[in-house]
Amino acid sequence: MKNRPALRLHIPEPQARPGDQPAFDRALIPEPGDTRRPKTAAAEADMRDLPYGLVRVLNDAGEASGPWNPNLPVETLLAGQRAMLLTRAFDERLFRAHRQGKTSFYMKSTGEEAIGAAQSLFLDRDDMCFPTYRVLSWLMARNYPLIDLCNQIFSNANDPLKGRQLPILYSARKYGFYSLSGNVGSRFGHAVGWAMASAFKGGDSIALAYIGEGTTAEGDFHEALTFASVYRAPAILCVTNNQWAISSFSGIAGANETTFAAKALAYGLPGLRVDGNDFLAVWAATEWAAERARLNLGATLIELYTYRASGHSTSDDPTKYRPADEAEAWPLGDPVERLKTHLIRLGAWDEERHAALIAELDAEVRAAVKEAEAVGTLGKSKPSVKEMFEGVFKDPDWRVTEQRRELGI
Amino acid sequence: MPTMNMIQALNSALDVMLTEDPDTLIFGEDVGYFGGVFRVTDGLQKKHGRTRCFDAPISEGGIIAAAIGMGAYGLRPIPEIQFADYILPAFDQLVSEAARLRYRSNGEFWAPITVRSPYGGGIFGGQTHSQSPEAIFAHITGLKTVIPSNPYDAKGLLIASIEDDDPVIFLEPKRLYNGPFDGRHEQALKTWAGEPTAEVPSGRYTVPLGKAAIVREGLEATVLAYGTMVHVALAGIEDSGVDAELIDLRSIVPLDVDAIVASVKKTGRCVILHEASRFGGFGGELSALVQERCFYHLKSAVQRVAGWDTPYPHAFEWDYFPGPARLATALKRAMED
Numbered sequence: 001m002k003n004r005p006a007l008r009l010h011i012p013e014p015q016a017r018p019g020d021q022p023a024f025d026r027a028l029i030p031e032p033g034d035t036r037r038p039k040t041a042a043a044e045a046d047m048r049d050l051p052y053g054l055v056r057v058l059n060d061a062g063e064a065s066g067p068w069n070p071n072l073p074v075e076t077l078l079a080g081q082r083a084m085l086l087t088r089a090f091d092e093r094l095f096r097a098h099r100q101g102k103t104s105f106y107m108k109s110t111g112e113e114a115i116g117a118a119q120s121l122f123l124d125r126d127d128m129c130f131p132t133y134r135v136l137s138w139l140m141a142r143n144y145p146l147i148d149l150c151n152q153i154f155s156n157a158n159d160p161l162k163g164r165q166l167p168i169l170y171s172a173r174k175y176g177f178y179s180l181s182g183n184v185g186s187r188f189g190h191a192v193g194w195a196m197a198s199a200f201k202g203g204d205s206i207a208l209a210y211i212g213e214g215t216t217a218e219g220d221f222h223e224a225l226t227f228a229s230v231y232r233a234p235a236i237l238c239v240t241n242n243q244w245a246i247s248s249f250s251g252i253a254g255a256n257e258t259t260f261a262a263k264a265l266a267y268g269l270p271g272l273r274v275d276g277n278d279f280l281a282v283w284a285a286t287e288w289a290a291e292r293a294r295l296n297l298g299a300t301l302i303e304l305y306t307y308r309a310s311g312h313s314t315s316d317d318p319t320k321y322r323p324a325d326e327a328e329a330w331p332l333g334d335p336v337e338r339l340k341t342h343l344i345r346l347g348a349w350d351e352e353r354h355a356a357l358i359a360e361l362d363a364e365v366r367a368a369v370k371e372a373e374a375v376g377t378l379g380k381s382k383p384s385v386k387e388m389f390e391g392v393f394k395d396p397d398w399r400v401t402e403q404r405r406e407l408g409i
Numbered sequence: 410m411p412t413m414n415m416i417q418a419l420n421s422a423l424d425v426m427l428t429e430d431p432d433t434l435i436f437g438e439d440v441g442y443f444g445g446v447f448r449v450t451d452g453l454q455k456k457h458g459r460t461r462c463f464d465a466p467i468s469e470g471g472i473i474a475a476a477i478g479m480g481a482y483g484l485r486p487i488p489e490i491q492f493a494d495y496i497l498p499a500f501d502q503l504v505s506e507a508a509r510l511r512y513r514s515n516g517e518f519w520a521p522i523t524v525r526s527p528y529g530g531g532i533f534g535g536q537t538h539s540q541s542p543e544a545i546f547a548h549i550t551g552l553k554t555v556i557p558s559n560p561y562d563a564k565g566l567l568i569a570s571i572e573d574d575d576p577v578i579f580l581e582p583k584r585l586y587n588g589p590f591d592g593r594h595e596q597a598l599k600t601w602a603g604e605p606t607a608e609v610p611s612g613r614y615t616v617p618l619g620k621a622a623i624v625r626e627g628l629e630a631t632v633l634a635y636g637t638m639v640h641v642a643l644a645g646i647e648d649s650g651v652d653a654e655l656i657d658l659r660s661i662v663p664l665d666v667d668a669i670v671a672s673v674k675k676t677g678r679c680v681i682l683h684e685a686s687r688f689g690g691f692g693g694e695l696s697a698l699v700q701e702r703c704f705y706h707l708k709s710a711v712q713r714v715a716g717w718d719t720p721y722p723h724a725f726e727w728d729y730f731p732g733p734a735r736l737a738t739a740l741k742r743a744m745e746d
Contacts, residue, residue, distance in 0.1 A: 128482075161515045171514035178481065179514035183505045189471055190506070193478020193486075200434065200460055200484065207478075219498075223471030230466055391512040392551050394519070394574045397619070397663040 012251035018319055022329035028259065028273075029331055032056035033066030035273075037284075040291040044270050051261035051271035054305060057280035060333070062341030068284040074348045077339065079121055080279050081349075082357065083141035084113035084336050089361045090136065090146065091310075093369055094153055098314045102377035103153050105167045109134040111277070111309030111327065112242055114335035117141045118282040119208060119238075123176065123290065126205040130178045130191035132240065133168055134308075135210055142175045146365060150372030155382060158375050162387035185211055185218035188237070192227045195235035195299070206234040206293040208286075213260055213303075214245020214253050221263075225301065229267040232298035236289045237269075239301065240276065242308035247321040264301035276306030277335040280342075305332065385409055413609040414601040415586045418560035419449045419525075422567040423487065425613045427457045430485060433571060435462040437472060437489030437525075446491060447527055447586060473499035473524065477507050480520040480576075487571055493528035493580055494537040500545075507576040508551030523570045527583035528556075529637050529684055530721055531590060531730050539721040541636075541685035546578045547661050547694065553577045554661040555618060558585065558639040559606035562659060565616030573618060582636040590637055591644035592732035619663035623672070627654035630678035630743050632736070633669060633695055635659065638682045645682070645736030651744055653680075661691055669695070670702045677708040678743045682736055687715035709746030712739045 015023040035053030038046065057064050064071075091108040098106040109116070116137035120129070129138055139149070151158040153167040161171060171179035178187060178194075191209030198205050211221060216239055228235055239260040243250050254260075264271025270292070274285040282304065289300035309327040311318045323329075343349035375381055389396060389404040396404075413421060426433045435450055441464040444451030453462040465472050469490055476486040490496045496503070503524070511519040530539035546554045555570050555577055557563035563581070570577040584590050588600040601607035624639060625646065630653040634642040639657045646653045654672050658665065673679045679699050681692040692713040699711050714731045722729055 130478075161513065164515065165513050169513070171517045173514075173517040179510060179518045181505060181509065181513060183501065186474070186501055186506050189474025189502075190478035190481060193475035193480075194482045195478075196475060197479040197482035197484045200479075201432075201482075219470055220474065223468050223474060226466050226468060227471050227475050391516055393553070393663075394511070398666060 012256050014249035014251065014322065016323050016326065018321065018323060020323055022323045022326040024329065024331050027331055028052065028054065030054045030056070032059045035068070037067035037288070040288055041295060041297060044268055047270055048265055051259050051264060051273055051303070053273060055272055055274040055281045055285050056278055057284060058278045058338050058342055062338065062345040064280055064342060068281060070280055070284040070287060072280065072283065074346065076121065077279070077343055077348070079141070080114070080117045081336070081339050081343065082361070083117035083121070083137050084339070085358055086140045086361045086365070087113045087117070087137040088336065089358065089365045090140070090149070093362070093365045095314065097153070097369065102373070103167050104378055105314055106153065107133050107168055107313045108310040109136050111334060112240060112306050113137045114279040114282050114339070115240060115276050115304050115306065118279050119286050122283055122286050123208060124205065125176060128176050128178060128191070128194055128205065128207050130187045130194070130207065130209040131180060132210045132212055133180055134212070134240065139170065139172060139175055139177055144172055144175050146368035147371055150368050151375060154372050154375070154377045156372065156376040157381045157383055159383055162383045162390070164387070185215040185220035188220045189224040189227060191235050191237070192224045192233045192299070195233035196231050199234055204294065206236065206290060208236040208238065210238050210240055212245060213239055213241035213250050213255065214248060216260055216263065217253050225263070225267040225269065228299035229269055232296065234293035234296070235299040236286060236293060237299055237301045239303045240306060241303050242306045244308045244312070244322070246312045246316060259303060261301060261303035269299055269301050271301045271303070273303045273305060275332055276304035277332040277338060279335060279339045307332065410608045411611055412602060412607050413560045414588065414607065415557070415560045415563050415581070416448050418564040418609045419567055419581065420451060420453070421609065421611065422564040423450060423453055424456070426487070426568060426571050427453060427461050429613060432484045433487060434460065434479070434484060435487045435489065436465045438465055438467055438491050440464060440489050445489065447583065449525070450489070469495055469498040470502055473502040473507065476522045477502060477510065477520045480522050481510070481518045485521050485571060487523045487525060490524060490526040492538050493526040493542050494540045496524070496526055496542065503546070503552065503576070503578070504549050508549050512551060519574060520576045521574045523567070523577045523579050525579045525581060528580040529582040529584055530726070531584040531592070531594070531637060533723060533726050534721070535723040536720045541683065541716070543580060543661050544685055544689060544691040547691050551576070553618060553663060554580065555659065556580045556582065556636045556661060557659065558582065558636055558657050559589070559604070560601055560609050561606045562616050562622070564609055565614050566618065566659060568613060569615040569618050572615070580636070584637045585640070589640045592641040592730065593644060594727055616659070618660045619665055621659055621665035621668040622657045623654065623668070624657050625653070625655040627652040627676065629653060629676055630680060630740055631656060631669070631672040631676045632680050632682060632740070633658060634682040635661065636684070638684060638731070641731065641733050642682050642736055645733035646740065648733050649737035649740040651740040653740055666698060666702070669699065673699050673703040674706045677706050679707070679711045680714060680736065680739045680743055681711065682714045682731060684716050684731060686718045687713055688718045690715050709743045712743055714739045
């Protein structure tokens, strides 16, 4: 044995576990205005500090300030608020529907509603978003019919995906929302390919992709960033860092050593770190990255710093691995509350109207759920079984046709 | 009509498609300026421009992911994987994404990609330049798998694959690139010159997917083969003295089951020949189909001649490679039963 210290394997641990006081003192959170806004056409080499900052617009008092303030009209803010509240109302109602046995599975996006809402409202109809399963607010901001969401979740006779997919793995091409799948990360590179295609055709539309911070550990993340950089793809590549990948804290994905935005540096891409609970900051960062993409300056990596306020899914109990009150202690607060405070401060909103809107949206969701229930919930109604055999190929081959007959259809 | 080897025929297919369809594009490792390590894309970048045929990072997963995204946009990408042995990093993309996109989105999105990749052994390629992964893809619902055995089919099948709206794995037997090979490795190398299948039209034509070819008519047994093994089978049949019918499947999926069944019902015997290792190989599926559909016509057990259930070795190339002698033995055994 040589005279050297014994090596030790390091296993990162979160600061707080069940029973502990929530602790976020490792969180890197500069004040609004602290993080500079470079010119859109700035060279990547001149903004390598940005991945360690945090793009913020709203302060705790609900005031918008600093170089990233997008100065949005009140109607846009109200549209964003509506999309966020609708997402929340829908999540609450459908989560309960799962508990009542009406569907097999559900996933909420509580606490992360600002992300999809702002980006969906900002981007054009011809742009394409490559979502994760936690950006329902994208569809809500574009008024995707609630009834279609409910029918998909219940896999009933009117399910737009014909009962083939797990609940919430939507596909909505006309709404700029790419087909979801249960395997994580594998669509991140599709966004880059889609963006390359748009450039190849001389089009003017861009792609936006989401990936969770946990999934950045997949090879798909590295591949997508490499391709985005090499081909200068007009894409906005977003990491939604909600601190948790099921039960694993973000340190297991590498967050203790660096920021996810900083991963951009090695690829020669600009990296922005953004307050994901600040509707205005998400909007401003997206606007900046979209301008770069549309100027043929290529892709931007955006880390959206947020917190997964609910469990991972209906199959998960977060009190088994993190403090039960951790969400309340999250220093960036709640996106809905923060935008509400801002709107009230602007004199454009008040508590009464807020409560009335929540009641109105809940009624809207309830009506959609009721309508879908009338068609049928899981196991009570389903599309024709012949749909099981459709769409494997554009035209069925003999195997599918024979097997369909074997089943007597 | 021009004479082409398989490389030239494939190059011609790509040239035709780049010329006729502005939504086609080719990318992969070394395919651009250099023209591909096997010269299949030679000259295409110069003729059609850099954005139509370009180099990719060494990232099979990234290549296929980008191709799927391009397909979703509306293009018809033709990515290359340098060796089929290296397609596995892209396996998740092919299985979980390309194959399922149309089904899971109820037709909103699909991936009309054609993944070209050299495959097969007989070239002292060792473990990672010789494999035949077709059975892995045959098991994946939503993927088509096509394997030509001569220059004429190579061009026609490749054009048909590119025009097909489903994802196609197009496996090119690299042993056949420069000439037919019947497994008699001790003999002088042949070129495609003088072979009728090397007469290749210069314009557009297709060989339909899902249609097998009867390469040799016979009455006593049916031999099922594809790729290099079509040529090995012809030699093996000659050596055996059995009047066997040889079917070149041409596509694994969709499979021309009618052609197989008609032949086996006529001959009553069936021997399957492939390079890939036997256990779990595509021969198992073929054998099961023949048994299910031709049971009362079979005069002997269906036999499989295949690579051994070992990784593809280097020094033991000709001990591993299922040559004509092994097929001849199997055919004689089939006649004795």
